[in-house]
Amino acid sequence: MTISADHTAQHPASEDQTTGAPAPGSAPEDAASEAVRKFGISVEDYMLPARHQIQMVGPDGTLNPHAEQGTQPGHEYTLPGDEELMAAYEQLVVGRRVNDQNSALVRQGRMAVYPSSHGQEACQVAAALCLSEGDWMFPTYRDSVAVMARGVDPVQTMTLFRGDWHGGYDAAKHKVGIQCTPLTTQLLHGVGVAHAAKLRGEDTVVLAMCGDGATSEGDFHEALNFAAVFHLPVVFFVQNNQYAISVPLAHQSVAPSLAHKAVGYGMAGERVDGNDIVALLAVLGRAVRLAREGSGPLLVEAHTYRMQAHTNADDATRYRQDSEVAEWVAKDPLSRMKTYLTDRGLLDDDRAAGIAEKAEAVATQLRDGLSEEVPVEPQDLFKYVFSTPTPQLKEQSAMLADELARDAASKAASKTEAAK
């Protein structure tokens, strides 16, 4: 496969306002040619993922020798600093605790449903930690741990799954899109946020997340293409956890890898071990940096595994073998990081206990918050459909209010009757 050199040299974005000539934004003087200059590699080598996934710390918790990290010229990564790693480990432990706690709350009937990211915590944490304060994240419904790691209140995050409302946190304030169940629609929202920021000259980066199955959706294609054509600072982060509910990746795509899809849009792709938070921080960190520097969008595919069923309503034994799950237990993101940090002398029993305590505090917060019966307000049904309710909504709101008043009156009356 070759990409014509002309592709990168395409007319340096004509800013001719009167003709409105090609290239929206500042596109075609594009990412590729910039990267070619920056890294001294060909366009193909820039856009295609490295031949192997990037992995820094292997499943046994030891640091891979540099030559075995999957890097190659133009795809080079530096080891994150100790402080960053310790902060990430703390979030990993919290994230695992959150997943376990939420699953328990579902079993106890305190929450309607919880799509757990058990096993994917490294992706969740890295997604949050790679962003700066002014950046935006667009998560999927399985990314609650990432949302919390971004600083959103845990109980507010779970509002959607508890069933109080369709969303519980202020998306604009936190710069975190509301978790939703349609697939990849949020990627386009991320593209729009990045586009608006770029037009205003802000240096915002957007991390837009989806799963492996979602790459089959039309909006995945449209989002990547729009981001590339408009040359926008969006990092598309695909957590390839191998299954879309029950359907394995082989039924979604026969591309060499999902990261290879990037080249079709004229952007760079990379594969990373999604259970190695060291590599994730390095790869996502570089992607965010490049995007901020104006290299356009990037696509990062993380290889991970959904250790549990899709949700509590799913039965994973119907479509996959226990032996397959067991293989991934050995690749767990927490245990390898614990080993690595302990061996490095960064993590000792005291630090570990302190971290466990923090995780327990979040679990308690979730337990307490979700055990509390928060009354729902029926009139909220009408309040937020529009900024100002229509006359029709006002009528319907009055009708419900009247129903409720009559209910209350008849209950009061039967109570009085019973008392007699």
Added chain:
Amino acid sequence: MNPTITTSSEANGNVSAATARAAATAAAVADRTGPQTITLAKALNTAMADAMHADPSILVFGEDVGMLGGVFRITDGLTKTFGRSRCFDTPLAESGIVGMAVGMAMNGMRPVIEMQFDAFAYPAFEQIVSHVAKMHNRTKGAVKLPMVIRVPYAGGIGGVEHHCDSSEAYYAHTAGLKVFTPATVADGYRMLREAIDSDDPVMFMEPKKLYWSKDQVDLDALRAEHTENTQRGTSSEGRAAVARPGTDATLIAYGPSVPTALAAAAAAAEEGRSLEVIDVRSIVPFDDETVCASVRKTGRAVVIAEAHGFASVSSEIVARVQERCFHHLAAPIRRVTGFDVPYPAPKLEHYYLPGVDRILDAVDDLQWED
């Protein structure tokens, strides 16, 4: 290389923004015109230009809206006037256009986007129904989506399949979308300005067969009216209009059917029957008050729409009117709508479209002998 737009980033709920926009309009728009004959297309184009002058966060994008000015030329000249950062072509993907607009609206912009034709908007249906319509409710008002989706709709132009659908019912059925449809040149300007000012998303349905209809309007007067309405918080948003007063029966129509209803009323007048014509203008919110006041007065009504009658806006209007005006009715409400068939090929469309004769037949049927 680095397009910069300075904006007050007013999107999510800055109340003074509307006032600021209005003041800027008055200052920025220089061409004083006086009464002149213009097309609906020009009125819509002027509305966008005036709004863009007033507020740098207003962006126009879609397919072919840049250099070409849109296939109907409604965005003509906007790229030239405002630059490619503010009026630009997108890749050919409607879901992408709407989805990107959602994100832009979340982040301080007020996008006004064009779907090239009614049926070409269907790839964007999920974005419109699941996000455009629901974001405000989902976030309890924390995220507003001040965006306008312009849709050239309906037939009567001899268009091929997929270019003539009356798709308004899909949007009207979706809670959280306002649905406007102008029928006159002046309303083209007035209603598009109001749609752009709205902090809620608006499906702006443009009757494409009326694009080249002409009328004498005073754009300066319309601008002044808009400024005044903005300052006073009054506007015609959500209100139906009496397009022709009458006493014997009410014709209720919207968009492309309004001129047909007016023609029918003129013909009926020659036969000595006085028909009132109501232009619905805003399908959502619906102006029960104006419509019902007319029907209570006349006691008879015919609803006219190009769209299929089954499960349609016209059936909703009939239901609402009979619920509210039953005791004033001298006859069952009749409907004259498109047949429940896919929009016909050009040589057959005149059989399908509600015409003057079919409307007059329906009026004749309103039990006058009682």
